[in-house]
Amino acid sequence: MFLSDGWRAAEADDHLRRAYYDDSFDDSGWAPITVPGHWRSRDPFASSDGPLLHRCHFAAPAPAEGRRGWLTFEGLFYQGDHWLDGAYLGDTEGYFVPHSFEVTSALRARSEHTLAAEVTCSPQHDTKAKRNLTGVFQGGDSFDPDWNPGGIWRPVHVTETGPVRIARLRVLCREASSERAVVAFRATLDSDAARSVRVESLVGEVDHVAVHPLAGGENIIDWTVTVDRPSLWWPHALGDPVLHDVGVRVFVEDSDDEQPSDERSLRVGLRSIRLRNWVCSVNGERLFLKGANQGPNRMALGEATPEELADDVALAVDTGLDLLRVHAHVSRPELYDAADEAGLLLWQDMPLHQGYARGIRRQAVRQARAAVDLLGHHPSIAVWCGHDEPIALEHTEWPDDLAGRLSRGSRIAGAQQLPTWNKTVLDGSIKRAFQRADGTRPVVPHSGVLPHPPRFDGTDAHLWFGWHWGDERSFPAFCRALPRMARFVTEFGAQAVPSGEGAAFMEPERWPDLDWERLERTHGLQRSAFDRYVPPADHATFESWQAATQRYQATLLKHHVETLRRLKYRPAGGFAQFCFADGHPAVSWSVLDEERRPKLGLAALRDVCRPVIVVADRLPASVMPGDPLGLDIHVVSDRRDPLDGAEVTAKLSWAGGDHAWRWTGDIGPDSCVRVGTLQVIVPFAPGPLVLDLELDLPDGERVSNRYESRIA
DSSP states (O other): OBOOSSOEEEEOOHHHHTTTTSTTOOOTTSEEOOSSSOGGGSGGGTTOOOOEEEEEEEEOOOOOTTOEEEEEESOOBSEEEEEETTEEEEEEEOSSSOEEEEOHHHHHHOSEEEEEEEEEOOOOOOTTSBOSOOGGGGTOTTSOTTOOOOBOOSOEEEEEEOSEEEEEEEEEEEEEOSSEEEEEEEEEEEESSSEEEEEEEEETTEEEEEEEEEOSEEEEEEEEEEEESOOOBOOTTTSOBOOEEEEEEEEETTOSOOSOSEEEEEEEOOOOEEEETTEEEETTEEEOEEEEEEOOSSSSGGGOOHHHHHHHHHHHHHTTOSEEEETTSOOOHHHHHHHHHHTOEEEEEOSOBSOBOGGGHHHHHHHHHHHHHHHTTOTTEEEEEOOBOOOOSOOOOOOSSHHHHHHHHHHHHHHHHSOOIIIIIIHHHHHHHHHHHOTTSOEESOBSOOOOTTTTOOOSEEOOBTTTBSOGGGHHHHHHHOGGGGSEEEEOOOOBOOOGGGGGGGOGGGTTSOOHHHHHHHHOOOHHHHHHHSOGGGOSSHHHHHHHHHHHHHHHHHHHHHHHHHTBTTTBOEEEESOSBOSSSOOBSOSBOTTOOBOHHHHHHHHHTSSEEEEEOOOOSOBOTTOEEEEEEEEEEOOSSOEEEEEEEEEEEETTEEEEEEEEEEEOTTEEEEEEEEEEEOOSOOEEEEEEEEEEOTTSOEEEEEEEEEEO
16 A cells, blocks of 8 residues: 555644644644655745655555554655654664564554654755765755755555565575576565464576574575576676566465465576676676766656656667766666666665765665665666765865865865775775675775775776866876776766757856856856866857857767777776766756757767777877877777778878878777877868778778867
8 A cells, every 4th residue: 555645744843743743633734745755846845954744644454363564665865753643663764775664553453544754854064074875965066955855755655464574685696607597585584473484486487495483573584596507687788688587475384374474576687797907797798888977867856757767778778888877876766677677787876975974884884785685686786886985075166276276186185095084984884884785796985086005096086187177188198197097987077058948047048147156056067167168258159158068078078988998908997977867957067968958978978889989099189280190090899799801991181182091900809909000290281180080890880980180
């Protein structure tokens, strides 16, 4: 029974708190509120930070003798205190964690019931010491900082079981090969008395049955099921994402009831995941991961439709991506189901972003274990990550002046290199919690941490050349100088103004007198970075500046990704650009706005993520007549078959002339091959200098690329 109708709410005060949970309390004057949903979406609470008191009246039949009743909140932002018919049930914390209470006695006592909940999602004003584990919902770069995600955002329901309930079920694929797969189960069984139970589990067509003695209360049992010659789950680039139905049923021994006391069903994929030196392998096949970060599908995630979540996965696959990083949040179940079905890998972050207070460690560890219970069966999840950018500094934009930028840079470097509570203690605890709960996947303690003592290893890199610092053209030289930093880059990009009607929130008719302060605070625009790289002052019209921001973003993405793909496995294992799609109207790094209208960056990303590309060293921004040019040409192939007899043509054109080169050879599977070197002396022909590359494949496919410069 889903409790989605008849909810009412009011802002909490001391007087209401003392009376609202009583079932005789009159709530007829309270405002209706949507459950599941977020309270800010309702006009009476559009600017409220809560806490909000919620009430719901419902009728439910009494459980039969020997049956038990349960009340479950599937998700609540962020903390709650809960009452049923005036009796206190308990408190909850964790927005993505389901919380259940036994309500057998209450359901038997009467047929009409009153459910009351105080829901708290306190604003996180101190961004260096946050207490709510809400990730980017409270502190993300592209979200409105005044937004509050509070509310009962996932369904509430009443269910009935027999005397033994499956309180938690963890299903993990421990190993998988063409010969066999091993699926590990851990069930927490809640029994109302000591007894024996028969547990039946089914993986595809493989049955497993065992009898277990239980004590009254919670009992943990573990078992494994082996599947011979399994059909494996593969990422879409390597094969078919085959899924298997898994069922677990619990029967009470020596009972006349032939029905299961409780049962669960899931879908799993049989596969193994490894990450060695930041190179991923699935079922023993290595895969260069082309990816993107994805924030919440909507700022009010509870109001996203299942179709919208599935569409984002389909768009990522259509763009040629192998990976989405679920950035600093846990999403809705529909996203993970869609990724399983599409063969899209996921890098799953915990909802921690930047600095947290010391008191949250135990809660973070508990929620890490809960994440494994909730999501561990999904084959699409390839990596657990504990914390995004665990730097406890004030969250501000980079200063404009050199002294300010050096000062902020030195503080960040100090936080990166020296031990800190967030980076060392908190993230170490989260990593150990993940490893103990799930030994089948790689675990990254935190994202964006530079090599530091004592091992000087670090994690994935956030390299913001061409946005937060430096010139976007400096990126290849940096990767050559510090190859360790190019092993796996999970954040890079540039902001761009949305296309067409997607920019209406910016009020373009006011150009050039936009409300820059509002756009910076509420919609994520970083004015100082635009002033450095795409200055608004250089454009007479909004449309001209809008187009220039999109061209700049597309250019940066193209050349950064080309650089990383050319470093395939030496040392790069992949990348994740920042970011794929917006969750609310924003000027952000995304290539799709909140209505999924594309920017030019989407086409650039799709083009450079094709299975086979031909690339050259980038032409300088300008050259002088008589300058020597030497440009290496590479072909990068992610295909699993050899490409024998491929032909590459390079044509360099200038005003009044051109010159062409041609190479023929074989390209191995899953490889990066240097084809040759283009050498030329720049002619005396002021104007455009254009390099066109064409790759003709044996199957008739033609791949092209272009680079542009100017002869001064």
